[in-house]
Amino acid sequence: MGFAVLILGASGTGKSTSLRNFKKGEIGVLNVGKKPLPFRGKLDVANTADYELIEKTLMKNTYNAYAIDDSQFLMVYENFAHAYEKGYDKFTKMAVNFQELLNVIINGTSNDTIVYLLHHIDFDDMGRAKAKTIGKMLDQQLPIESAVPITLLTQTDSEKYTFITNGLPPAKSPLGMFEDKEIENDLRMVDETIRAYWELAPLRNVNDKPAAKTKEGK
Numbered sequence: 001m002g003f004a005v006l007i008l009g010a011s012g013t014g015k016s017t018s019l020r021n022f023k024k025g026e027i028g029v030l031n032v033g034k035k036p037l038p039f040r041g042k043l044d045v046a047n048t049a050d051y052e053l054i055e056k057t058l059m060k061n062t063y064n065a066y067a068i069d070d071s072q073f074l075m076v077y078e079n080f081a082h083a084y085e086k087g088y089d090k091f092t093k094m095a096v097n098f099q100e101l102l103n104v105i106i107n108g109t110s111n112d113t114i115v116y117l118l119h120h121i122d123f124d125d126m127g128r129a130k131a132k133t134i135g136k137m138l139d140q141q142l143p144i145e146s147a148v149p150i151t152l153l154t155q156t157d158s159e160k161y162t163f164i165t166n167g168l169p170p171a172k173s174p175l176g177m178f179e180d181k182e183i184e185n186d187l188r189m190v191d192e193t194i195r196a197y198w199e200l201a202p203l204r205n206v207n208d209k210p211a212a213k214t215k216e217g218k
Helices: 051-060 072-081 089-107 136-141 187-198
Strands: 003-009 028-031 044-047 065-069 114-123 129-131 150-156 161-164 182-184
Touching (some): 003 129, 003 187, 028 051, 051 065, 051 089, 072 089, 182 187
Parallel strands (some): 003 114, 003 150, 028 044, 028 065, 065 114
Antiparallel strands (some): 114 129, 161 182
């Protein structure tokens, strides 16, 4: 069983920037928005906006950490593709497709895999923050925040970038996972913290070669 973690924030508040401390080979970045990463350094990036390709990649499980950046574009691009279709069935299909992605993350990956959904924030009619979708109908069918165990909010004052871990809805995290309500914007550190809390296997680097065996096979 894998884990989906929602990284929620407005454009420019540090969602993609939070990937900066991962080393090449540690995380697979599924770049739905097809944007260049906003920092120096190389990560393994696949430019794709296709549910099928993303789900096949996750099920291969080459890495035990992935980031889908920005995940709301999966719905946006699908909505544009069906813009001239009438009726409400297309919105149900969009909700089903995103739910199937969550299902692949949870049930189609190993129990040490964490998939980070880097996602834009929106606000409902009451001014409450929520994950951005493409309309009220989809919000009603697929409340994304309720489908994940951890939601971190990104924020910045233009000089400092941080994550909110809880206390400011919809930010949430398990009791005692993070010592502070506001932490450094460092997704690699977050990954280490989650793995330690849930006793998951450590983050692995796909470029690391296994130790050579001795003649006795040890």
